[in-house]
Amino acid sequence: xxxxxxxxxxxxxxxxxxxxxxxxxxxxxxxxxxxxxxxxxxxxxxxxxxxxxxxxxxxxxxxxxxxxxxxxxxxxxxxxxxxxxxxxxxxxxxxxxxxxxxxxxxxxxxxxxxxxxxxxxxxxxxxxxxxxxxxxxxxxxxxxxxxxxxxxxxxxxxxxxxxxxxxxxxxxxxxxxxxxxxxxxxxxxxxxxxxxxxxxxxxxxxxxxxxxxxxxxxxxxxxxxxxxxxxxxxxxxxxxxxxxxxxxxxxxxxxxxxxxxxxxxxxxxxxxxxxxxxxxxxxxxxxxxxxxxxxxxxxxxxxxxxxxxxxxxxxxxxxxxxxxxxxxxx
Numbered sequence: 001x002x003x004x005x006x007x008x009x010x011x012x013x014x015x016x017x018x019x020x021x022x023x024x025x026x027x028x029x030x031x032x033x034x035x036x037x038x039x040x041x042x043x044x045x046x047x048x049x050x051x052x053x054x055x056x057x058x059x060x061x062x063x064x065x066x067x068x069x070x071x072x073x074x075x076x077x078x079x080x081x082x083x084x085x086x087x088x089x090x091x092x093x094x095x096x097x098x099x100x101x102x103x104x105x106x107x108x109x110x111x112x113x114x115x116x117x118x119x120x121x122x123x124x125x126x127x128x129x130x131x132x133x134x135x136x137x138x139x140x141x142x143x144x145x146x147x148x149x150x151x152x153x154x155x156x157x158x159x160x161x162x163x164x165x166x167x168x169x170x171x172x173x174x175x176x177x178x179x180x181x182x183x184x185x186x187x188x189x190x191x192x193x194x195x196x197x198x199x200x201x202x203x204x205x206x207x208x209x210x211x212x213x214x215x216x217x218x219x220x221x222x223x224x225x226x227x228x229x230x231x232x233x234x235x236x237x238x239x240x241x242x243x244x245x246x247x248x249x250x251x252x253x254x255x256x257x258x259x260x261x262x263x264x265x266x267x268x269x270x271x272x273x274x275x276x277x278x279x280x281x282x283x284x285x286x287x288x289x290x291x292x293x294x295x296x297x298x299x300x301x302x303x304x305x306x307x308x309x310x311x312x313x314x315x316x317x318x319x320x321x322x323x324x325x326x327x328x329x330x
Contacts, residue, residue, distance in 0.1 A: 011029070030045075131150040173185060284309075
């Protein structure tokens with residue numbers, strides 16, 4: 001019998017006397033040593049060894065993830081969804097790869113999510129993917145029906161203008177929903193509000209720039225288009241005067257686009273809003289080395305607002321850029 005103490009708890013495993021294909025001994029989980037059925041379960045396992053009956057090895061979280069990613073259900077997900085799920089699965093794997101699947105509890109998930117800090121979008125995405133992983137495991141009889149590490153944990157409330165997690169942004173930019181994909185490209189690569197994006201017309205595009213008159217401020221902007229946006233627009237059929245349209249070619253309202261985008265992000269357990277992409281765009285411009293003035297020229301915001309958004313920049317990226325500039329001076 002093998003005794004393991006982990007996170008203040010005692011676990012007992014029975015040596016089945018057999019080895020797996022890699023030559024490692026196979027252990028089977030025993031009930032708590034104080035449990036009423038401990039003796040009966042131990043005796044049954046002992047009898048199984050005597051009869052030389054093979055006992056299945058314990059399935060770990062890492063193995064469950066590998067099974068899930070090779071499953072038909074996972075392969076039917078879109079490429080963008082697979083990439084997004086993969087982002088969360090790697091975080092789960094890094095923390096819990098060797099843990100037996102049925103030993104993972106809500107408090108273990110809490111430890112993992114705490115390591116993600118205040119990134120509400122990433123926390124909600126990881127929570128949602130953990131739920132999907134264990135639901136698939138239960139449906140395929142790889143996990144006990146009573147095992148649920150997510151439990152009744154609620155999604156973390158997010159600020160109204162919270163920037164999107166990179167994984168969800170990438171999924172939206174490559175998704176198979178044409179209008180969502182186009183809207184996210186316009187919102188992100190122009191850094192404009194949803195009302196101004198819905199009002200954009202094909203006639204506003206000239207010489208790889210797009211002209212915008214912001215409804216809120218009345219400010220007229222001419223924005224150089226990012227190559228990714230140019231490519232997206234080149235592949236988009238012109239159905240009406242506006243770039244974003246209804247099925248009949250007429251202009252589409254803010255609410256319809258907002259609902260479609262929020263429905264898309266909800267699949268990843270995230271409560272995101274289109275305006276968060278404006279913050280993503282500002283942060284991306286600043287991280288690319290643009291000045292506050294250059295960034296404001298794209299977004300149309302005040303210098304003070306751009307500097308406020310700058311607080312959300314990735315410290316690791318900034319420190320790397322700073323050291324590179326330092327080295328280049330020598």
